[in-house]
Amino acid sequence: MNPLDLLQKRSDGALSRKFSRELLIPLNEREQEILSYFKHNDQTDWEDWRWQLRNRIRTRDVLAPMVPLTEQEEKGLEEGAIGKLTMSIPPYFASLIDPDNPKCPIRLQSIPQGHELTTSKEEMRDPCGEDKHSPVHGLVHRYPDRVLFLVNEMCAMYCRYCTRSRMVGDGERTLSTETYKAAFDYIRAHKEIRDVLISGGDPLTLSDKVLEYIIQNLKSIDHVEFVRIGTRIPVTLPQRVTPELVDMLKNYSPIWMSIHFNHPSEITDRVKAACNLIADSGIPMGSQTVLLKDVNDDPAVMKSLMHELLKIRVRPYYIYQCDPIVGSKHFRTPVSTGLRIMEQLRGHTTGYAVPTYVIDGPGGGGKIPISPEYIVERKKDRYVLRNYSGETFEYFDPQIDE
Numbered sequence: 001m002n003p004l005d006l007l008q009k010r011s012d013g014a015l016s017r018k019f020s021r022e023l024l025i026p027l028n029e030r031e032q033e034i035l036s037y038f039k040h041n042d043q044t045d046w047e048d049w050r051w052q053l054r055n056r057i058r059t060r061d062v063l064a065p066m067v068p069l070t071e072q073e074e075k076g077l078e079e080g081a082i083g084k085l086t087m088s089i090p091p092y093f094a095s096l097i098d099p100d101n102p103k104c105p106i107r108l109q110s111i112p113q114g115h116e117l118t119t120s121k122e123e124m125r126d127p128c129g130e131d132k133h134s135p136v137h138g139l140v141h142r143y144p145d146r147v148l149f150l151v152n153e154m155c156a157m158y159c160r161y162c163t164r165s166r167m168v169g170d171g172e173r174t175l176s177t178e179t180y181k182a183a184f185d186y187i188r189a190h191k192e193i194r195d196v197l198i199s200g201g202d203p204l205t206l207s208d209k210v211l212e213y214i215i216q217n218l219k220s221i222d223h224v225e226f227v228r229i230g231t232r233i234p235v236t237l238p239q240r241v242t243p244e245l246v247d248m249l250k251n252y253s254p255i256w257m258s259i260h261f262n263h264p265s266e267i268t269d270r271v272k273a274a275c276n277l278i279a280d281s282g283i284p285m286g287s288q289t290v291l292l293k294d295v296n297d298d299p300a301v302m303k304s305l306m307h308e309l310l311k312i313r314v315r316p317y318y319i320y321q322c323d324p325i326v327g328s329k330h331f332r333t334p335v336s337t338g339l340r341i342m343e344q345l346r347g348h349t350t351g352y353a354v355p356t357y358v359i360d361g362p363g364g365g366g367k368i369p370i371s372p373e374y375i376v377e378r379k380k381d382r383y384v385l386r387n388y389s390g391e392t393f394e395y396f397d398p399q400i401d402e
Contacts, residue, residue: 137175151206
């Protein structure tokens with residue numbers, strides 16, 4: 001047996017289940033409807049994150065009674081897109097899908113479409129070049145002082161535009177305690193590494209025990225100053241955020257959390273409760289948003305998302321241009337769309353609500369910030385600048401004495 005499996009079994013699921021019984025959030029009508037498709041289950045099961053994982057929607061036969069499928073969705077489920085990247089939707093997240101709206105943003109992100117079978121010449125299997133910057137399996141060392149630590153291949157929900165679709169899924173596991181040890185050894189040997197981002201898959205699909213094992217080992221390395229967790233679980237499976245989880249994380253403070261949000265409709269009462277629990281535990285949160293056609297490529301939608309994030313104490317951090325992963329053309333927008341959104345954020349709302357818009361240099365160039373041009377003209381001793389409303393101003397530039 002994989003040693004990781006042994007650790008996974010030593011979980012405190014019973015405590016989390018007790019917490020769920022004590023703090024039940026009333027089910028809305030759609031949640032009740034989705035729950036009704038699962039026999040011999042009640043609201044206590046709905047609040048149990050392990051039940052949600054066990055009962056993820058994986059096949060057309062399970063999904064079709066809940067959501068009338070479009071022609072594109074039928075193609076995606078029957079003609080191979082599901083083979084490229086498996087479908088997996090927790091019942092909770094499925095309850096957010098509007099069954100009457102084919103353009104529902106939750107639906108577009110989670111249900112395979114036939115469009116995924118169409119490829120373009122610019123698309124890549126590994127658009128961020130992670131594999132070529134991987135000194136040991138599961139570790140990516142692209143930037144001088146930080147590494148990306150991939151600890152598993154599993155997510156609660158597989159986003160259809162996933163930049164790691166080459167490796168994620170519920171198939172054969174290649175990451176284990178043995179690969180973790182090799183990664184720990186590499187980090188210990190490279191004293192320039194001060195920052196570790198724990199990602200996957202999604203690390204919060206691991207049990208508290210496994211996650212603590214990883215964090216404890218990283219925190220024992222003297223030159224590691226900064227540990228982050230990259231996750232989408234608080235959005236797709238907020239029941240996973242339990243008092244036991246955050247109490248464990250508090251023991252290793254400071255820890256930061258980067259959460260993947262894409263649309264205001266993702267911020268439900270359960271998500272708010274999860275983020276409040278995280279924030280009240282002293283864990284700072286930042287958001288990472290992927291710019292997606294028909295999901296959030298409207299300035300008003302993006303501004304609303306940024307405002308809703310601040311209200312739950314999540315600081316907008318990045319907007320990513322969608323990576324050119326194989327089969328992603330239907331999701332990708334022109335760069336001009338992102339620039340237009342940034343124009344409508346900067347100056348039009350609080351600076352805390354303005355993230356950085358970035359493109360990951362295809363093939364492994366790292367994050368490259370992209371922003372509208374506010375410098376109108378450069379002169380010998382001055383700059384001509386424009387502000388958010390289009391007015392121009394001259395700034396006299398101090399010169400260095402020769």
